[in-house]
Amino acid sequence: MNALLKQSLAGLRILLVLTVLTGVLYPLGVWAVSRLPGLQANAEGSVVEVDGRAVGSDLIGIDPVAEDPARDPWFHTRPSAVALDLDGDGSADNLGPADGSISMGSNKGAFDEDLVAAVEDRRATIADREDVEPSQVPPDAVTASASGLDPHISPAYAELQVPRVARVTGLSEDRVRALVEENTDGRGLGVLGEPGVNVLKLNLAVTAAG
């Protein structure tokens, strides 16, 4: 018992010293290095500014809401498990903007009845919005991402939205398609990860072009 007490006291002393090293000097050292030009913008969240106003982050997907749903000019993100409750039914909306201050997946398994209902509802809503058959809606469009803040959509989901965005913004479909192409992040080294279309950057590009 005496040995345990003696070792605990030694342990406390070394814990305090190593806390200064790994809990103060290390994280603040990394913070200090990340003030370097070229790193600072990343370290502070890759914020995108338009006319000096922060409109979002390159890395965070928050779904834009159309003022008039019949004339919806936006490319839309994937569903989010941390979506706001804009329809006021007491739970996260099936489709709609995320709350960027938290992050979460739905954690529902494929046999869960609520998830089946949510997928069904999203498929119908999106098919209606894009004026296509429900079977044409790609998987990522109807399933919530892991973070709730996925900045990307699949190229297939972007393609599905091209005709509507072109119609509403008055741009040609080819022009919109070119913008989709420009805002698609490819695989690292050609093999790492999957290609995805960055929704915020694409919407900003469409706005700028229109």
Next chain:
Amino acid sequence: MAGLLQVGVLLAALAAVHKPLGDYMARVFTSTRHLAVERVVYRAVRVDPDREQHWKTYAAGVLGFSFVSIVLLYLIQRLQSVLPFDFGRGPVEPGIAFNTAISFVANTNWQSYVPETVMGHTVQMLGLTVQNFLSAAVGLSVAMALVRGFVRSRTDRLGNFWVDLTRGTVRILLPMAFLFAVVLVGLGVVQSLRSGVDITSVDGRSNHIALAPAASQEVIKELGTNGGGIFNANSAHPFENPNGWTNLIEIFLLLVIPVSLTRTFGTLVGNRRQGYALLSVMTVLWGAMLAVIWWAEAHPNGPAALLAGAGTEGKEVRFGIAGSALFANSTTGTSTGAVNSMHDSYSGLGGGGTMLNMLFGEMTPGGVGTGLYSMLVMAIIAMFLAGLMVGRTPEYLGKKLGRREVTAAAVTILAMPTVLLLGAGIAILLPGTSGYLANSGPHGWSEVLYAYTSASNNNGSAFAGITVTSPWFQSSLGLCMLFGRLIPILAVLCLAGSLAAQKKVPSTSGTLPTTGALFPTLLTGTVVLVAALTFIPALALGPIAEALA
């Protein structure tokens, strides 16, 4: 195809690094010289670094250090409101603080809290980041003590715990963490002391995006096989893991030390093929489980996934199926528990695969240090079984495996299933448990089983639909983490002490060689058999039922 090449890039990187890193770690733990900064530490804490310890003193050091670490981490959380960068989040409530303190000290890093609203930056850096380093260094130290047990003979000295702890932190973890933290910031990971940034989106609506000092913690979270995210969505959050590059680097980081330690082991015992024998077992099981999980996620079953057309629920577009399965397999095969996709939304077979990785006892390739010592203990069990078959006293690496050694090995591998099955069994019998689950039926049981599996194996990932804020879950999972960590450590140190005291027996024509193809095959079979015999009934009621549905 790109997915397979991605695995190839990962394996090539590990193959290139494991030799220099493994040899470097061997030098770190055998060198007689102390760095200047280490001398300062030893003087400040008044330990004599050149005095080696008996296994009981070493064990008392580990226990005492873990105890004061838990107390300090608990206090830091409870005192959050008087610390800077708390953003008004207030004191962490006692149940969460208790569970989190044990969790991070035990290298589990289970999150029963939403970091963005509960933990401020000071608690994250001063409390959680510290234990990300030190719990990994404790695992390394215990592994080195066990290796010394095999290497040395006729001694009761196993090294000095404070020296091992300090060297592991200062010479291995800190420099690698600093380097890769800066690399991650360069690739887009955030490192901010602000609580977040207010934005007005393209549609004119305002929103708030949370920020945190993520890069410094992200790196050690993977490198130390810890797993507790600074954001709730963990490595699925784009600020922790923004692209294919960071995803591969993070997977590399969580595998690199456990893999390289097999080289360290081979170097220290004077025969590198002994290390490669263990590595081949780890690689075969890791590869087989990757194939299972990847296939399962690429061929979804269950009505929601079939309706959607793919198993994309709970996965990020930038990682896809391949990048998610690769991460999931590596995080559960090590004791990390970080996630870049939500395992709760995996198919029955895919989610069951991640669970089975943990049920192997975290040794494919396992956590930092813990993976090596768990595999060595399993090697002792395998040699014992082989000895029984041929009727000889078993030996391993020139040490006789007598009653004391086999008992210690058995205690090590039985601790985890005992606390796991007791905990999960009681939890499912308690009235009201179903109210804490996100899913009903077999998947609900899987959530409970996964929680106790993850806690008892110090993994920390979750079928996160389960709500674990009730006093029962907070306390029972806390105890599972504590016992799942400390009982094996004590048994391993006892084993190390008894091995070190023996003299080496020369190998004869009757000795089973542990470097050819036979031994790894036997060892693989033992790992699978022990897990299967212990857990098939529990798995049949959850993931297996779902996979066959």
